[in-house]
Amino acid sequence: MNSIFCNIMKFLKLAIFSCLIIAGNSSAQQDSVRVLRSVPTESPVLDGVLEADWWGSPVGADFIQREPDEGIPSTEGTEVRVMHSPDALYVAFRCYESDPSLIETTLNKRDRIWNCDRVVLFLDTYHDHRTAFFFGTNPSGVQLDGTFRNDYHDDDDWDGYWEVATAIDDSGWVAEFKIPYSTIRFNTFDEEQSWGFNAFRFIQRNKEMSYWQSVSRDHRERVSEFGHLEGLSGLTPGRGLEFRPYAVADFAEEGATPLQGENNWENLGIDVKYRLSTNLTLDATFNPDFAQIEADNEVINLSDYPVYLSEKRPFFMEGADIFDTEMELFYSRRITNPETGVKITGKIGNTRIAGIAARNLNEDEETEDFSVLRLKRDVLEKSEIGLLFTDKEDASGGYSRVWSADARFRFGDPWSTNLQVAQSYKPELTNDNWAYSLGSSYSSDKYSGSVWASGKARNFRGNDAGWISYTDYHRVGTWMQWAPRPEKWGIRRIGNNLNGGLEWQVDGQFREKWWNYNNSIQTMNYWYFGFGLNQSSYWRRNYVDDGDPYEFSDNFGNFNMENYSGGSYWVWFETDFAKPLAFDIGHSQGNFRDGYEKEIWGGVQWRPKENLVLRLNSELDHIEGVTDIEDGQTTDYIVSQLKIEWTLSLRLFTRLNTQYVHEDEAYLTNMLIGYNFAPESYLYLVYDDNRNELLGWDSVQDRKIKLKVSYFVQI
Numbered sequence: 001m002n003s004i005f006c007n008i009m010k011f012l013k014l015a016i017f018s019c020l021i022i023a024g025n026s027s028a029q030q031d032s033v034r035v036l037r038s039v040p041t042e043s044p045v046l047d048g049v050l051e052a053d054w055w056g057s058p059v060g061a062d063f064i065q066r067e068p069d070e071g072i073p074s075t076e077g078t079e080v081r082v083m084h085s086p087d088a089l090y091v092a093f094r095c096y097e098s099d100p101s102l103i104e105t106t107l108n109k110r111d112r113i114w115n116c117d118r119v120v121l122f123l124d125t126y127h128d129h130r131t132a133f134f135f136g137t138n139p140s141g142v143q144l145d146g147t148f149r150n151d152y153h154d155d156d157d158w159d160g161y162w163e164v165a166t167a168i169d170d171s172g173w174v175a176e177f178k179i180p181y182s183t184i185r186f187n188t189f190d191e192e193q194s195w196g197f198n199a200f201r202f203i204q205r206n207k208e209m210s211y212w213q214s215v216s217r218d219h220r221e222r223v224s225e226f227g228h229l230e231g232l233s234g235l236t237p238g239r240g241l242e243f244r245p246y247a248v249a250d251f252a253e254e255g256a257t258p259l260q261g262e263n264n265w266e267n268l269g270i271d272v273k274y275r276l277s278t279n280l281t282l283d284a285t286f287n288p289d290f291a292q293i294e295a296d297n298e299v300i301n302l303s304d305y306p307v308y309l310s311e312k313r314p315f316f317m318e319g320a321d322i323f324d325t326e327m328e329l330f331y332s333r334r335i336t337n338p339e340t341g342v343k344i345t346g347k348i349g350n351t352r353i354a355g356i357a358a359r360n361l362n363e364d365e366e367t368e369d370f371s372v373l374r375l376k377r378d379v380l381e382k383s384e385i386g387l388l389f390t391d392k393e394d395a396s397g398g399y400s401r402v403w404s405a406d407a408r409f410r411f412g413d414p415w416s417t418n419l420q421v422a423q424s425y426k427p428e429l430t431n432d433n434w435a436y437s438l439g440s441s442y443s444s445d446k447y448s449g450s451v452w453a454s455g456k457a458r459n460f461r462g463n464d465a466g467w468i469s470y471t472d473y474h475r476v477g478t479w480m481q482w483a484p485r486p487e488k489w490g491i492r493r494i495g496n497n498l499n500g501g502l503e504w505q506v507d508g509q510f511r512e513k514w515w516n517y518n519n520s521i522q523t524m525n526y527w528y529f530g531f532g533l534n535q536s537s538y539w540r541r542n543y544v545d546d547g548d549p550y551e552f553s554d555n556f557g558n559f560n561m562e563n564y565s566g567g568s569y570w571v572w573f574e575t576d577f578a579k580p581l582a583f584d585i586g587h588s589q590g591n592f593r594d595g596y597e598k599e600i601w602g603g604v605q606w607r608p609k610e611n612l613v614l615r616l617n618s619e620l621d622h623i624e625g626v627t628d629i630e631d632g633q634t635t636d637y638i639v640s641q642l643k644i645e646w647t648l649s650l651r652l653f654t655r656l657n658t659q660y661v662h663e664d665e666a667y668l669t670n671m672l673i674g675y676n677f678a679p680e681s682y683l684y685l686v687y688d689d690n691r692n693e694l695l696g697w698d699s700v701q702d703r704k705i706k707l708k709v710s711y712f713v714q715i
Contacts (some may be wrong), residue, residue: 002241008415034212034228034253038231039056039231040084040085040086040234043088044083044090044598049167053430061077061080063078063199063211063212064214065210067209068215070399074201075520077199078095078119078210080093080199082197087236087238087512091176092177095119095174097173100103100170104117107395110142111143113137119202120199122196122197123139123197124195126185127196128350132148133145133148133158140610141166143511145160147713150220152219152223152225154382157318157320161242161679161714162177172494180238181237182714184673193232194228196223197213197226209626237278241275243713244711244713245270246710248708249261249707252704252705253702269289271315276346279346280344282342282344282347284343285315287339290313293668294655295688298639308467316332316335325386325420326439327454329402330466331466336360338361341523342359343355343356350379368393371388372639374387381410383408383411385406385408387406389400389401393431400425405420405422407419407420414442416441418440419437422434422460422462424461429461432458432460433461434456435456435457438453439452448481449478449481450479451478452477453474453476455475455506457472470554470556471555473499473504473511476501477499477500478499480497483496484520489523492523494520500515503599505552512536518532519532524556531571534566537563538564539562541560543558564593565591568588570587573586579602580607583604586602595623595625597624599621603616613650615642615643620638621636622635640659641657642656642657654673656669656671657669667694669689671688672685672686678711678712682710685707
């Protein structure tokens with residue numbers, strides 16, 4: 001054990017030294033901090049027209065590019081102004097255009113405004129230089145919002161209640177924002193507040209990114225380098241009480257059973273949000289329903305482990321960033337069917353706090369209780385330390401608990417160091433139950449790299465409430481990137497990545513070594529292509545009972561080891577998906593266990609109108625000679641998806657998602673029609689079915705229809 005630890009430390013020292021040599025003396029100078037002053041107002045009308053009140057407020061102008069020409073003025077003029085009333089913040093953008101006919105916009109669902117002109121404002125409301133909210137829109141008035149954490153990690157999962165109005169005119173386009181203080185969090189102990197602030201504009205035809213407070217390629221968007229918004233006084237956050245009651249009419253058909261209603265008191269529910277203080281929020285949900293959430297994409301999974309599924313449910317998404325650690329010890333998709341849930345999030349002084357308690361009904365109709373507590377404290381200038389506790393208990397009294405301590409240190413702008421240790425507790429597993437993760441990374445536009453080490457003892461159990469890989473290992477690795485920008489020969493940027501690693505079992509038995517090289521090339525017209533090579537020698541953990549006695553065990557069960565080695569390669573190509581017609585294609589092949597694998601994937605996207613998008617994806621996996629897959633016979637796995645999104649207006653939208661799974665000979669259809677009939681209030685009609693033939697109505701195996709209405713009330 002000691003010799004393994006010494007080898008790990010020697011590896012880390014060597015890798016860190018290598019990264020330092022590559023990084024050289026790269027550094028970046030921050031420009032002087034800009035200041036914009038907000039002025040008091042009453043309640044200006046939001047209509048996309050800048051009234052007289054706006055012209056009397058200070059102007060933020062002279063935006064500076066980050067892309068495509070770093071450090072020079074934007075090609076088109078942009079102005080931003082800020083006013084505040086006792087209950088809301090107002091922000092206005094005037095985006096000048098020499099030719100307004102060149103403005104590009106899309107009409108899409110919320111948070112989907114990436115391939116068009118847009119503006120975004122950033123607010124560091126605690127002025128802690130670490131966390132922030134952002135709000136954006138495009139010329140069609142589609143909303144974008146989200147949060148920043150740890151200075152530069154952004155996330156658009158958070159959705160708040162706010163308003164925006166836009167208009168295109170002879171001078172360009174205008175966006176007016178109204179952000180109620182009840183939507184955001186801030187401190188109220190200062191009579192006049194100063195917040196961190198920045199403003200961003202994207203011009204699609206040039207792929208031009210420009211900022212009011214300049215942002216470099218090396219640093220990208222960082223809360224610690226925002227400008228300042230001053231003059232904020234007389235802010236009253238209000239009571240901050242929100243209700244979202246809902247009702248569902250539910251109809252289902254299984255097999256030959258005719259379509260019938262399943263409607264009772266369980267078809268009613270409510271979500272509640274209450275501001276406990278200006279910096280603490282309570283969320284509660286009772287009998288939640290997620291009928292409007294898009295179905296998970298089907299994938300080909302030939303590994304020995306489950307597929308990771310992204311969280312899409314609003315109750316778990318908002319504020320989820322605070323639970324993030326190097327080891328994912330809280331994975332909210334473990335709560336598969338919540339009956340009730342309560343969540344508290346916010347910040348007290350320099351400490352962020354979050355807690356979740358939820359009751360779940362699992363697949364066996366058994367009750368489970370989940371509890372999670374997270375504390376994270378700001379230390380030094382840009383660092384933090386934290387604690388995480390998770391607990392899952394079943395109806396019989398069994399439990400699975402994990403505690404964890406973590407730290408993230410940034411002593412210089414390019415460098416970041418992370419450390420986490422954890423221990424699990426289950427009644428029958430009281431030793432060999434530890435885990436750790438540590439690493440250091442360097443990040444800049446041209447040079448980046450990281451070194452890391454991690455390990456988990458055989459009896460560590462983190463998958464009851466979290467998502468971790470198998471246990472019983474020590475692992476070390478490194479990654480280095482060199483990404484020059486030649487900007488000639490038709491090439492804008494080349495990303496070269498080299499990474500590799502080693503793995504042992506905790507008892508010292510060597511189990512894996514691997515390396516790969518991959519690159520990505522960006523052309524001047526924003527097409528991309530690349531290739532990669534991989535070589536490995538490893539021992540696979542085979543959990544299948546083949547009659548032989550098991551030699552090992554971990555958190556997934558008993559297993560025996562099988563040794564394989566080999567290599568693979570892959571190539572890929574994609575066009576600019578901001579264009580009306582775009583496609584991507586890729587191919588890989590190489591050794592797979594004791595056989596061979598060939599894979600091809602691709603997709604086509606067509607946007608005939610600004611409010612209609614059609615996307616077709618397909619993947620084929622061809623397996624030859626793998627003993628434990630169909631006894632070594634040649635086998636093909638195919639998954640395809642057709643997705644259509646048609647946004648008729650900002651209030652009315654539709655979605656069709658049809659997937660084909662060759663292995664099951666099944667077509668899965670999910671269709672949604674949504675209508676936003678009042679602020680944050682929706683009517684949804686959802687249709688799901690499973691059939692054996694794409695157009696065969698008689699082949700439908702299961703069918704579900706839901707009609708859901710939710711209404712938003714704010715007090």
